[in-house]
Amino acid sequence: MSTAASSLPDFTGCTIEEHYKLSEVIGSGSFGVVYKALDTREASDSPSRHRAVKIISKAGRTPAQLDIIRREVALHSIVAAHANIITIHDAFDDDEHFYLILDYCPGGDLFSYITEGVYWGKDGEELARSAFLSLVDGMQHCHEHKIAHRDLKPENILASKDGSKVFLADFGLATRERMIKEHGSGTALYMAPECHGRLNGFQPYDTRAADVWALGIILVNMLTGRNPWEQASMRDAHFADFLGEKADFFRESFPQLSKGVCEVLAEVLEFRPERRMSLRKLREAVVSLESFFCNEGEEESVTDTTTTITTATTDESFESLDTSDGPPTLSSDGDEDEDESPLVTPAGTNSAKPKNMETEKVDWKTGSTAQLLMARHRLEEQFGNGFY
Numbered sequence: 001m002s003t004a005a006s007s008l009p010d011f012t013g014c015t016i017e018e019h020y021k022l023s024e025v026i027g028s029g030s031f032g033v034v035y036k037a038l039d040t041r042e043a044s045d046s047p048s049r050h051r052a053v054k055i056i057s058k059a060g061r062t063p064a065q066l067d068i069i070r071r072e073v074a075l076h077s078i079v080a081a082h083a084n085i086i087t088i089h090d091a092f093d094d095d096e097h098f099y100l101i102l103d104y105c106p107g108g109d110l111f112s113y114i115t116e117g118v119y120w121g122k123d124g125e126e127l128a129r130s131a132f133l134s135l136v137d138g139m140q141h142c143h144e145h146k147i148a149h150r151d152l153k154p155e156n157i158l159a160s161k162d163g164s165k166v167f168l169a170d171f172g173l174a175t176r177e178r179m180i181k182e183h184g185s186g187t188a189l190y191m192a193p194e195c196h197g198r199l200n201g202f203q204p205y206d207t208r209a210a211d212v213w214a215l216g217i218i219l220v221n222m223l224t225g226r227n228p229w230e231q232a233s234m235r236d237a238h239f240a241d242f243l244g245e246k247a248d249f250f251r252e253s254f255p256q257l258s259k260g261v262c263e264v265l266a267e268v269l270e271f272r273p274e275r276r277m278s279l280r281k282l283r284e285a286v287v288s289l290e291s292f293f294c295n296e297g298e299e300e301s302v303t304d305t306t307t308t309i310t311t312a313t314t315d316e317s318f319e320s321l322d323t324s325d326g327p328p329t330l331s332s333d334g335d336e337d338e339d340e341s342p343l344v345t346p347a348g349t350n351s352a353k354p355k356n357m358e359t360e361k362v363d364w365k366t367g368s369t370a371q372l373l374m375a376r377h378r379l380e381e382q383f384g385n386g387f388y
């Protein structure tokens with residue numbers, strides 16, 4: 001997927017609407033380039049002098065695509081008053097571009113804080129709790145206004161300078177629709193199984209429950225700097241392992257995490273959206289968790305600690321995985337033909353096939369979800385993708 005930076009002119013040094021002076025690029029994604037800017041109407045010591053300006057090109061977009069950008073602005077504006085959602089101060093357009101004037105967030109995005117490891121281990125625990133709760137609060141505000149974000153990931157979440165608070169950004173895929181049939185849209189790493197489509201028979205899915213799933217993955221990212229799997233589909237051996245073992249999966253993959261947080265993760269990353277933990281319960285659980293991490297000496301043996309997270313680009317679709325050679329190394333270099341999912345390697349779960357696949361007999365009426373899915377997967381392997 002190409003980034004917007006390659007298709008937009010350089011606006012550095014330009015003044016927009018007579019008073020937003022753009023100084024440097026601070027970020028770029030698939031749709032927009034974000035500049036740091038000064039609002040020259042404000043006093044030099046005023047914090048509101050600093051702004052971020054997101055510029056989105058209109059070139060090559062159909063009227064329907066332009067409407068999607070207008071929808072992003074409209075939905076973001078509805079929720080922007082909340083303390084954990086980035087404020088949108090103004091939005092306007094000319095013949096060629098849209099301009100969104102946002103609060104400038106000097107901390108940058110949550111992704112950098114995660115990769116710097118500020119939330120890992122006992123030292124980062126309270127920072128992690130505070131940041132994650134602020135994320136849940138922002139999300140709850142959106143859902144109360146009947147808006148689902150649909151592209152929650154660390155790159156779309158900005159952070160305060162000390163990392164203790166976060167602000168939701170990038171409402172490019174947000175929707176007011178509760179049930180939606182757009183499968184494969186979002187970022188594969190953070191998509192719930194039902195968003196991929198194959199595992200729910202391409203039925204409409206609940207957009208807000210899918211947001212909750214993404215929060216679970218983000219919590220794993222924050223506490224470990226890793227992703228549990230690349231995509232929540234049976235083609236991903238790590239995800240298949242997870243379905244087979246549930247709470248134990250996190251204990252085994254991330255031995256540094258406490259039993260309590262692993263139990264919470266298993267309820268947030270619940271396969272069936274209707275049984276997934278609610279945001280209210282998630283908030284309560286995170287507040288009352290004694291600790292996210294094991295005390296020293298409590299950790300079970302670590303089998304592999306080589307995993308990292310790398311930036312993920314919003315996909316409209318994603319390709320099948322080949323996990324047969326162990327963890328794939330993937331990059332996000334903007335090449336449209338490459339799989340852009342980040343490197344994901346849960347500890348000790350590099351098997352190419354889901355566990356028990358060959359041996360297990362399944363009763364289709366009483367079998368567990370995991371058993372049914374594994375059986376389906378086996379049939380699919382035997383008879384081809386069109387089997388079900």
Ligand SMILES: Nc1ncnc2c1ncn2[C@@H]1O[C@H](COP(=O)(O)OP(=O)(O)OP(=O)(O)O)[C@@H](O)[C@H]1O
Pocket residue numbers: 004026027028029030031032033034052054086102103104105106108109155156158169170172313314
């Ligand atoms: N208000 C802000 N303050 C500081 N940095 C920001 C701000 N808004 C965005 N950024 C930076 O710019 C990056 C890209 O912004 P954004 O996600 O809105 O662009 P996008 O093109 O919509 O991205 P995507 O490919 O995820 O859809 C963010 O990851 C962040 O690092």
